[in-house]
Amino acid sequence: MAVTTTFLSATEKKHWWLTNRKIAEKYIKDARSLIATQERNEIVSALSLLDAALAISPRLDQALELKARSLLYLRRFKDVATMLQDYIPSLKIANEDSLSSVSSDSSSQHLSREGVKLLSSSDSSVQDQSFKCFSVSDLKKRVMAGLSKSCDNEGYWRYLVLGKACCHLGLMEDAMVLLQTGKRLASAAFRRESVCWTDDSFSLWKTPFSGDDVSKPPGTTPPKSPLSESETVNQLLAHIKFLLRRRTAAIAAMDAGLHTEAIRHFSKIVDGRRAAPQGFLAECYMYRASAFRSAGRIADSIADCNRTLSLDPTCIQALEARASILETIRCYQDSLHDLEHLKLLYNTILRDRKLAGPLWKRHNVRYNEIPGKLCTLTAKIQQLKQKMANGETKNVDYYALIGLRRGCGKSELQRAHLLLCLKHKPEKTTCFIERCEFGDERDIELVKDRARMSAMLLYRLLQKGYSNVMNCIVEEETAEKQRKMNLQLQQQQQKSVANGHVSVNNNNNNNNTRSVVVVQVQQNARDEKSKKKLDELEMGDKFAMSSPSIANPTVFQGVFCRDLTVVGNLLSQRFSNRSIPVKYEGLSC
Template sequence: MAVSSQYSSSSSIDKKNWWLTNRKIVDKYIKDARTLIATQEHREVSAALNLIDAALALSPRLEQALELKARALLCLRRFKDVADMLQDYIPSFKISGEDSVGSDGSSQQLSKDRVKLLGSSESHGCDSSFKCFSVSDLKKKVMAGLCKNGNKEGHWRYLILGQACCHLGLMEDAMVLLQTGKRLATAAFRRESICRSEDSFSLSDFPFSSDISTTNPPNTPPRALSDSETISNLLSHIKLLIRRRTAALAALDAGLYSEAIRHFSKIVDGRRGAPQGFLAECYMYRASAYRSAGRIAESIADCNRTLALNPSCIQALETRAVLFESIRCLPDCLHDLEHLKLLYNTILRDRKLPGPAWKRQNMRYREIPGKLCALTVKIQELKQRVASGETGNVDYYSLIGLRRGCSRSELERAHLLLCLRHKPDKATNFIERCELSDDRDLDSVRDKAKMSALLLYRMLQKGYSSIMATISDEEATEKQRKKAAAALQAAQAAAIQVQQQQLLQAQECHLERELIKAALRTPSKPMKTDRIGAADNKSSTEKSTFQGVFCRDLTVVGNLLLQAGLNRPLPVKYEALSC
């Protein structure tokens, strides 16, 4: 009995010493990690993350280690890891989450206890898969969850997760989380500042957790902005982006496509960058607005940007395939549909939608089998059309945005504008205004954007050449038609001139015949005038008689001319009129 009691006491001492040893090791790891994180250098923060992982291996639920790990991941810009670590605190995780599929293949809803911040009671008539949600409803559910576990868990989760959600494009969640964390920090500061004369909010006055309030944090160099100012600026930027997107969506729903395009362009072309996921969503909406406005090339370009930022975007693939089919570019349409079919098969194989569980999706998992069947039938129809030879009649007029029968100047102007917008050298400019969730994806995003922009540019050049050849043929045909019309007009003018000459000759012949007839009717009068002219030298007293005879002959000739209908002057020698 004594031996057993001695053995039990020694074993308890060993256990106590083992626990104290692990606690000291964990405290040392945390202290060193905090010192490394304060330097804000990439290599030092990576080393601190390794120390934190070692501490969590010894104490998996230690609040200080979890907080330091989240801050280290945020400093390393590993926002997806932060969201995966704290996904149970994302407000829209339950609302926008898809139905999970069990091992038996049947779809099951997510557990109600999975999201700690959301209330257990759901509103009546509200579908759990409903994607659009109200920010005020989210705030109520967040605050309801805080009433239950707000004392146990620090406010660092909301601030860190809010910043991560902002960089991941979950703007509504980021706004709710940051506002909640800010309220919690303000309330905690007010509780601790009862004896202070000035009640101001500053997150820099707080240590990382309430459990380590006795430890002295290392001295860090002063920064330009405090944490509270950074969060306030981030909240202002988030609210601005949400307002602009809301206005653009309202204009798109109302059919004001130009207004929607203008609002979305303010977001994607703004001076301050936007997160990758949010930009991909805005590019997709602007592509829909361009498509509704009839601007096919711009819509295809926005679909290309969306797929460069989010390669698994099903809506972008469907929209681009429909656009290619509308301009009868069947090979490219078939390529996108094959890609979409491969994506559907991958979803059915993995039994989940692409991306992490907290990512918002535009469709449900149970819709995939029906879409896959319809897609297979569509692919078979397109293959039959391609086999029948319908690949050469691409509608380049719709692609460039011109009417049939346009002029050369209209084509050159439209082509110049499209080349300036979609030149391959400028295809990656949008990446400069994009805050990538992972810097390692920069090369892949740039390569995809360049490749898709090059294909679109080649299609535009081919369309320009085709339409220009058509316009040249039309101009040559028009020139020949004008030349033939001018020749016909000249021939008609020559024929009219010949007819006029023939008519003039006929009138002259008719006049001569009338003169001859008139001369035959009065044969004695010219003889009398001849006798009078011959006897002019004989007698000056008979001069008036001869003058009267000559004037009478002129009167006869004038009457004949009037009867013939000729109204033109006759050459008359004035010396013959001297009577």
């Protein structure tokens, strides 16, 4: 009787197992039929069937592959990464590092507890002869390598599907490693299976590189060209390598102090024709913001921080950078707002006991660093509040914000303001979203709203800075004009005083000139009188000589000689400016 009961129970268990397997296979078959339609709604329905099959058999490889490919087709890359996160290389390394740190801590504690047992007894040495030291990290690496080797023959699709998902999520290094590994494993599997094939069996449709199982019944899914997937993987790898080379060159330029060169490289990445993943672009915007700040372009740096936070609101590095930039230009109110947001994020991390986001997401901070950062942040917030209480909120350095030197003119301000307005107009701030490839299409509207809000705040700050700097320039020009007017008035006063002294000197000179002229006029009058007298004398002599009343020739001869002598004396006295005495008496020779 007991033997009969045991046989019946074994038969029931076998029947139950066969029933579940048939149900799972039926779910998979129906899911294949729905996936073959290539319609979105049908693929969503197929996911429900695949989930039911995995609930019955969680390790069913066919169901896992179909689900992963369906999620990839629906662009639900986050779900793919969460589903296959055990195969992400960076997550493996992080787990290994954490385990190694835990093992080192435990070993140090063990050594500290039993440090007094420096010498062991002979019995213990005999008992522990087989004990050997080993590294937990190395052991886990070997175990993971063994697991990967065991599933390489049947699960290479994991690397291909997960590599594509990681690429779209911005995990470029992981994507490159996964795609290269999947490509190599697919080629190895193809070579192993092709050993027993005939020459006619080497058809492109039978190449297992597409990731589909070879044992699929024909006609259930449309045939996929393995060449198309191979080309897709090759193009994706080429694009990933190109982006990584660009980013490496830009970071090297930043480290060398060539900020303009770094900005050029990052701009080619974020402004490229081909769209780049959201996470990768957020990282590049963060790097470019640092380069802009080092180059003195504060407004552009704030704009890139805004873009980073629009793409990733929980980016701790972007919040810290923007708060630091705003504090540098003494915009304490906005800086305090960012620090409060950062404090809230730290408190959330400590409450949840994990960093924000999924496990595979990269962070620039570790969980054990959060308590110390929170204490420093609290002190910083108190310091800024004290500055605001002291009334230091009106000393914003708008010159540094716009990128101008103090003492600039209106033309420089207007040109700089025009360029900044064209760059950071709120209407144009969402243009960068068109070049982003999102891991989930539902995030696009949220990203646009965050981008518009942050851009509006920056635009208002720029307008306020423009009006403030313009007022300063007008005041400086007014003060300069007043100074010039005062200087001109002072010069005029000095000229008037100098003209007064010159007029006095001119009056004295005029008086002296007048006296000289009077003397000269008097002298000229005397000369004229003497000349008239001489002319009259000559005329009288001539009249006496020509008079007919003179009859005696001897008298005429003596008078003539005496007159010549007198005329000679008179002429000599004429040039000596002396008055000429005239005598009318006759003299004998």
